[in-house]
Amino acid sequence: MHHALIRLRTQSRTVAAILIVITLQLLTVDVGAAGFQEPDGESYQTDDGTVPLVWGEIGVGPEPDRVYEVRRWSEGETESSLLVYEGEDTASFVSGLNEGKHIFRIRSKDRDGVYPEWGDESLEVTVDYIDMAIVWPLMGAGAVCFIVLILTIVLGRRAVERKEIA
Amino acid sequence: MNQEETILAPGIGWTLLIAFGIMWVGLGLYWGRKSKSLDGFMLAGRNVGIAFGSATAMATWVTSNTIMVVPQFGLKMGVWGLLAFTTASFGLFLFAPMAARIRNLMPRGFTSGDFIRLRYGKVAWSVFLGISLFYSMAWLVSMAMAGGIVLEALAGINYKYGMSMILLVCVLYTLVGGLYAVIGTDFIQSVIILIGIIAVAVAALSRMDLGDAYETSVQTQPALFNALLPVALLSLFNNMFFGFGEVFHNNVWWSRAFAIRKKVVSKAFSLAGLLWLPIPLAVGFSALFSNSLGINITDIDMTGPLIAGELLGSTGAVVLFVVIFCSLGSSIDSLLAATSDLLAEDVYKKMINPSVSDEQLRKISTLIIVGLGLVTWLICLPRVGNLMSVLFFAGPFVGSAVWPVVTGLYWRRSNEVGAVLSMVCGSAIGLYAYFEYGWYTASLIATIVSMVITFGTIALSKTRFDWSVLNEEKL
Known part of the structure; x- marks a missing residue:
């Protein structure tokens, strides 16, 4: 009986600890920040130099009139970036990419109409032609x-x- | 993806759709008065002149794929992509002498299936029918899908309603008028298509500073102007052989070869190829400059309509709407008529009921047209895949049929074993290439494999085919 009570207490502590960690993680998620929804994951490989991008807000549903900025940094051109899209659409078909690595980043204007600094959210696209x-x-x-x-x-x-x- | 608002009001879209729908069905009824016999219904009395003949071939080949997929080729593969699409006209050029040969060998022939059955026997015929029916369905589905997509993009008409309406109109006038109606409407549609495409291209050019547009595109989409873009280089040959396969094997083209007067059949196909050649360039060049024009393509399938709408506004959108509706009509009707002929003549008459009368066969043919329309509608409802993936999946199958048809028309040593093996192995290896390397290799590899097998079996063959076997009536 005593052992059973100890085991129950230990399990309760474990469950509580897990719940605290989950809650903390939820609180630290950047709710409302823009992110790529497609392609899945943080990297994407293509053999024809194209990538279909779909984006939105992390943790919230689609927000009307949200202005997004998507930029591309290409291998060998680290100094500058190219504007891929700026506006209210939530998708863009990107084509004509040269062979190599390309980093896509996204951000959206806040309620005051100001862009935040670039976050960590990015998509690495590797173009590997046949x-x-x-x-x-x-x-x-x-x-x-x-x-x-x-x-x-x-x-x-x-x-x-x-x-x-x- | 909250793309920009539609360019046309849905009311205008519906008005155009209904007005043109009524016109095509009315013309179908008018021309249908001539199609009293089976020959009339299936092959327009075998007496079509050069003007109607070349117009029907050209209009049929300006499919929704030409209008919808060409801009995708430009956007994905740049300059080479556009040139790759123009190679589809080579199919018409090369089919021109073949059509004359077909008329000589089979003066009373009905379908491409007839040729394969008489030339190679029943095993090759079964394989060929499977390939042809699969391709015809893929083509029909891709066109009906394109219709729904474009109506939604241009006028906000729900995809399902737009696609259903286009199919319904085409089924109705093909049903009432047979090939007479198909060829007659094709003539009017080809004139509208040519005028519309020229107008759209001129308007686009007048609104673009090509020098600035080129500089921006080279900076933002450099690979589109890369002379050694691997995908585009491969697609050049792949698309060409896909086009050969489509034209050489499909009953759409064979039915026209049987329908056009023997003396002008070769000229009609050459003229059609010549008229078709510049169309992909006129339709697709602006896709190269979508970035420099500040047009965001949210969905690859909507490349053409979005660019045209952005460049030309509502007037251009009306022209594009009419051109696309005509190109859809001219291809869907042809495909419905030719595929129903193939099913009625090759499957029903030859396999199920050889003693069927001409009158009964015509009824069967109309039932098949309705059935084909219904099956296409059901497949299109869920909008599966994108247009290019639907279309190019059929590539290896039709590519593998190129050599059995060509050598079967000219070489007496071409034989059934070679025909069957080349179609089966070509399709299988081409399909493997489709999944392993990509769609841009599938038709190319299938045609090469098919060539090697065909020539290998011809070299080993002792067959000497008797050409008179192809003239069934004489036999």
């Missing part, structure tokens, strides 16, 4: 296939015409 060692042979084979196709039709047509004349 290897040219695969591209060139495939293109060569495609060119051969195309030429043979034309020859088959042109020569086939000529042969038919020759037979018709004969």
Whole structure:
């Protein structure tokens, strides 16, 4: 009985500790800060230089008239960033990215219409194009296939015409 | 994603939709008076002239994909992407001499399935039918989806209502008029499409400073102007072979080859290719400059409508709305008619009821048109995938059919084993490439595999095909 009571007390303490940690974590979450919802996670890999971005507010539902700013920092261009989008939309299809790493960051204006400092929220996009060692042979084979196709039709047509004349 | 408000008021969208819908169905009824026989209903009496012939081929090939997917190609793959799409016209150029050959070999032929069955036998025919029906459904679904998406983007008409309305109109006038109505409406639609696209391109150019736009785009989207962009380079050949596969195998084109007068059939397809060639460039070039124009593309499927709406305002949106409605109509009607022919002639008559009369077959054909419309509608309701993914999934299948068709028309040594193996292996390996490397390799690899197998079996073959077998009536 005594052991059971001790075990119960220990378990109660553990549960209480977990609850405190969860509550503290919830309190420290940056509710209302802008963040990327798609793609999932903190990194994304693409082989065609495109990335479909979807964003919103963390921890709250969609807020009307919220102004967002999305910027891109690309590998080798760490000094400056490029504006991807600024406005009230919550998505953007980004294309034409060069091979390498690109960091996307987002922030939204607060209720006073002022942008906060850039937070930690970011998405790392790695563009890894298909290897040219695969591209060139495939293109060569495609060119051969195309030429043979034309020859088959042109020569086939000529042969038919020759037979018709004969 | 709270994209900008729609460019047209829903009332204007509905008015245009209903007005054009009534016009197409009315014209369908008018032209349908001619289609009393089965030949009339299925093949417009086999007497279509060069003007209507080239217009129907061109209009059918200006699909919703041309209007909707070309800007996506521009946005995703830049200059090479646009050029890749123009290669689809090569399919029409190369089909021109093939169409003349088809008319010579099969003066009373009905479908592409007829050719494969007589040329290669029933096993190849079954594989071919499977490929053709799958592709036709993918094409139909991608077009009906595009219709719903564009009506929603331009006029705020609910996707389901817009898609349903477009399908309903096309089913109705195809049903009442057969291929006569399809070709007749295609002629008017092709004129509207050409005028509309030229107007949109000119208006876009007049509102853009190309020099500034280019400089901004090169800075923000440099890969779009990269001459060695791997995806775009591969898509150049991939799209070309996809186009070959689509045109060479599909009954949409074969039915036109049978319907157009023998003397002008080759010229009609060449002219159609020539008219079609610049269309993708005119439609898609502005997508290269979306960033510099300050247009935020929230959904890749809406690239074209968003850019046109932003550049041209409500007048441009009305023109675009009409052009897209015409391009959808001209392709969906053709596909409904040609696929119903394939199912009625190849499946019902050849497999189920060989003694069916022409009158009964026409009734079956109309039932199939309704059924196809219904199945397409059901598939489109949940709006699955994006347009490009729906369309290009069919790529390896049609790519694998290129060589059996071409060699079957010209080489007596081409044989059933080669045809079956090339279609099956080409599709399977192409499909593997689709998932392993990406859609931009699938048709290319499928066609290459199909070529190697076809030529391998031809080299080993002792078959010498008797061409007269293809003339079923003579037999």
